[in-house]
Amino acid sequence: MIVLFAIFLLTLLVISAIAIVRVKNLFVAVMLMGIFSLLMASTFFILDAADVALTEAAIGAGVSTIILLSALALTGEHERFATANRWLPLLVVTITTTTIIYATFDKPRLGDPEAPVHQHVAPWYLQNTPELIDIPNVVTAVLASFRGYDTLGEVFVVLTACIGVLFVLGARPEDAPKPAKQQGLRHHLIPKVVGRLLVPFIVLFGLYVQFHGDFGPGGGFQAGAIIATGIMLYAVLEGETAALKAVPSSLLMAMVAGGAILYGGVGVAAILLGGNFLDYSVLSSNPVDGQHLGILLVELGVGITVCGALLSIFHAFAAREHK
Amino acid sequence: MSMMIDIVSWILLLSGGAFVFIGGIGALRMPNFYTRVHAASLTDSMGTILILAGIMLQAGWSLALIKLLAILVFLLLTCPTASYALANAALLSGLKPDAKTLSPDDKGRPTP
Amino acid sequence: MELLGLYNYWVFAILLMVGFYAVIAKSNLIKKLLGLSIFQSAVFLLYITMDKVEGGTAPIIQKGATDQIFSNPLPQVLILTAIVVGISTTALGMAIIVRINEAYGTIEEKELQDQNRDP
Amino acid sequence: MFFATSIAILVTMALALARAVMGPSVYDRVLAVNMFGTKTALLLSVVAYLYGRPDFLDLALTYALINFVGVLAVLEFFQNRTVSPDLNKNDDVR
Numbered sequence: 001m002i003v004l005f006a007i008f009l010l011t012l013l014v015i016s017a018i019a020i021v022r023v024k025n026l027f028v029a030v031m032l033m034g035i036f037s038l039l040m041a042s043t044f045f046i047l048d049a050a051d052v053a054l055t056e057a058a059i060g061a062g063v064s065t066i067i068l069l070s071a072l073a074l075t076g077e078h079e080r081f082a083t084a085n086r087w088l089p090l091l092v093v094t095i096t097t098t099t100i101i102y103a104t105f106d107k108p109r110l111g112d113p114e115a116p117v118h119q120h121v122a123p124w125y126l127q128n129t130p131e132l133i134d135i136p137n138v139v140t141a142v143l144a145s146f147r148g149y150d151t152l153g154e155v156f157v158v159l160t161a162c163i164g165v166l167f168v169l170g171a172r173p174e175d176a177p178k179p180a181k182q183q184g185l186r187h188h189l190i191p192k193v194v195g196r197l198l199v200p201f202i203v204l205f206g207l208y209v210q211f212h213g214d215f216g217p218g219g220g221f222q223a224g225a226i227i228a229t230g231i232m233l234y235a236v237l238e239g240e241t242a243a244l245k246a247v248p249s250s251l252l253m254a255m256v257a258g259g260a261i262l263y264g265g266v267g268v269a270a271i272l273l274g275g276n277f278l279d280y281s282v283l284s285s286n287p288v289d290g291q292h293l294g295i296l297l298v299e300l301g302v303g304i305t306v307c308g309a310l311l312s313i314f315h316a317f318a319a320r321e322h323k
Numbered sequence: 324m325s326m327m328i329d330i331v332s333w334i335l336l337l338s339g340g341a342f343v344f345i346g347g348i349g350a351l352r353m354p355n356f357y358t359r360v361h362a363a364s365l366t367d368s369m370g371t372i373l374i375l376a377g378i379m380l381q382a383g384w385s386l387a388l389i390k391l392l393a394i395l396v397f398l399l400l401t402c403p404t405a406s407y408a409l410a411n412a413a414l415l416s417g418l419k420p421d422a423k424t425l426s427p428d429d430k431g432r433p434t435p
Numbered sequence: 436m437e438l439l440g441l442y443n444y445w446v447f448a449i450l451l452m453v454g455f456y457a458v459i460a461k462s463n464l465i466k467k468l469l470g471l472s473i474f475q476s477a478v479f480l481l482y483i484t485m486d487k488v489e490g491g492t493a494p495i496i497q498k499g500a501t502d503q504i505f506s507n508p509l510p511q512v513l514i515l516t517a518i519v520v521g522i523s524t525t526a527l528g529m530a531i532i533v534r535i536n537e538a539y540g541t542i543e544e545k546e547l548q549d550q551n552r553d554p
Numbered sequence: 555m556f557f558a559t560s561i562a563i564l565v566t567m568a569l570a571l572a573r574a575v576m577g578p579s580v581y582d583r584v585l586a587v588n589m590f591g592t593k594t595a596l597l598l599s600v601v602a603y604l605y606g607r608p609d610f611l612d613l614a615l616t617y618a619l620i621n622f623v624g625v626l627a628v629l630e631f632f633q634n635r636t637v638s639p640d641l642n643k644n645d646d647v648r
Contacts, residue, residue: 010446031583048506050493062623071529079463089460093452100448109440111489122507138494138508154516161523168530191408333555340562347566387608401622413581
């Protein structure tokens with residue numbers, strides 16, 4: 001029954017993907033990307049991946065639309081050339097699709113409990129999380145504790161991408177002429193009022209997701225994205241300068257680096273206390289309490305870095321716009 | 324008693340679904356932009372209220388009830404605002420709400 | 436019904452190749468990047484498809500409930516981080532496109548190649 | 555009954571997608587995206603109950619809070635793009 005939902009949503013997903021590729025106006029493509037992300041989040045939720053769906057929701061609903069639109073504002077929104085030679089790519093794509101579909105006939109069916117994926121390490125995680133870590137959300141336990149190295153790596157990738165954007169687009173020059181026009185939404189009083197009302201609630205909800213991540217869907221990645229969305233909403237309403245006044249760029253830099261350092265620092269602290277790198281059990285006299293403390297700090301580091309990185313990227317694009 | 328609550332919540336859920344569906348048809352079939360906004364936004368609010376009320380009756384007194392209330396309040400704040408802002412932006416950009424001038428397509432031609 | 440269990444994988448294949456088509460056939464750089472992001476989403480879908488267990492529920496252990504079947508948490512962890520990394524890398528690509536536009540005045544691959552041929 | 559409601563929502567999502575693909579004006583597409591966001595929030599809350607896991611309402615709450623941000627970003631995009639003088643005379647609207 002639920003499988004039928006998934007099939008319906010996946011069909012819509014294919015339609016929207018083809019529409020994204022075919023449509024001429026890039027602004028429309030970005031709008032359809034928004035729908036694509038909404039469909040993706042629903043599909044993830046129906047396939048039992050609540051944490052992933054929350055991440056896709058936090059990223060796809062606000063951040064990615066805003067970043068794509070601010071890039072479009074700088075480059076222009078019309079695709080000028082039709083595809084010149086479409087037959088060769090189409091041929092390649094058709095052959096590859098057919099090959100992949102042929103290959104899937106050997107895959108285990110959806111939901112097969114005997115599939116090789118479910119035999120290896122996953123049952124161990126599910127069995128031992130209550131005893132070793134004692135938090136209900138197994139995804140958070142695996143993310144922050146069992147596979148802490150992976151997550152540390154991902155945090156550094158986000159940090160590197162942020163540094164890359166700042167290098168490529170350049171920081172805002174100090175003596176840049178102040179934009180003469182009034183920033184923010186000018187003609188829209190009602191959205192401004194309602195939006196201003198929502199900003200604190202979005203940030204509050206972000207904090208809830210951050211600290212409730214051990215018990216329900218949530219964690220640092222989602223919380224960072226949600227809080228960044230809240231501050232981006234403020235920037236959209238009041239103008240980018242006002243948002244920079246509220247969260248100055250020096251603070252953003254400190255957040256981006258500080259979160260990553262916090263994550264690494266917890267690992268180093270574990271070494272100094274006599275354990276392995278990122279082995280939180282030694283952080284407290286009781287190993288389970290140590291795990292709780294370690295996961296809390298690590299998720300906090302992730303949240304701070306993601307929030308700072310997304311906001312820095314947003315400001316880097318927005319600063320270009322006013323030059 | 325619980326039977327009554329179930330029946331009421333089923334009626335609410337079904338009528339909410341019907342409202343949502345009618346709104347979808349309206350957004351697809353109406354002739355120009357402003358009528359589509361009208362069809363989509365009103366039924367959106369009504370469908371949201373009915374469906375969430377139906378779920379609330381099923382939830383009973385729990386944390387979920389508070390979350391559902393929060394969802395309802397925020398959806399009721401944001402949806403009409405978004406529709407208003409959209410219609411306002413379209414009006415400011417020069418899309419005339421005249422029944423004779425149907426909404427132009429991307430290249431500015433009137434559509435039949 | 437047996438074959439419907441493979442539908443997710445077919446959608447994965449189609450989405451992958453729709454994204455790939457945009458990357459190789461389209462001339463506009465932003466369109467290529469959007470294609471890349473569809474490609475990426477297809478991979479996410481593959482992983483999440485593999486995590487589902489029949490009759491299972493999301494791997495968040497509920498107090499009091501016993502003998503629940505849980506879906507596989509591992510693919511979820513991998514994809515959760517990959518989504519955030521994905522948007523950061525897309526933003527980096529966008530930044531490079533913005534700079535290309537400033538330097539050459541166009542983001543169409545064809546015009547960029549023409550400019551390189553006869554400066 | 556959750557099942558019937560979610561089917562109605564799914565069909566509406568398909569209709570909204572059709573509107574988004576057909577256009578014709580860009581505002582129609584934004585309208586479709588906004589509709590789609592509301593429908594997703596409703597679908598997620600209904601499916602959470604269909605699964606019997608009410609603690610997943612957080613997802614619907616996320617959409618209820620931040621789906622609006624995308625629409626406002628679009629409005630700001632339009633506002634900065636269309637700076638023709640005859641549009642600015644409408645400043646007294648606010």
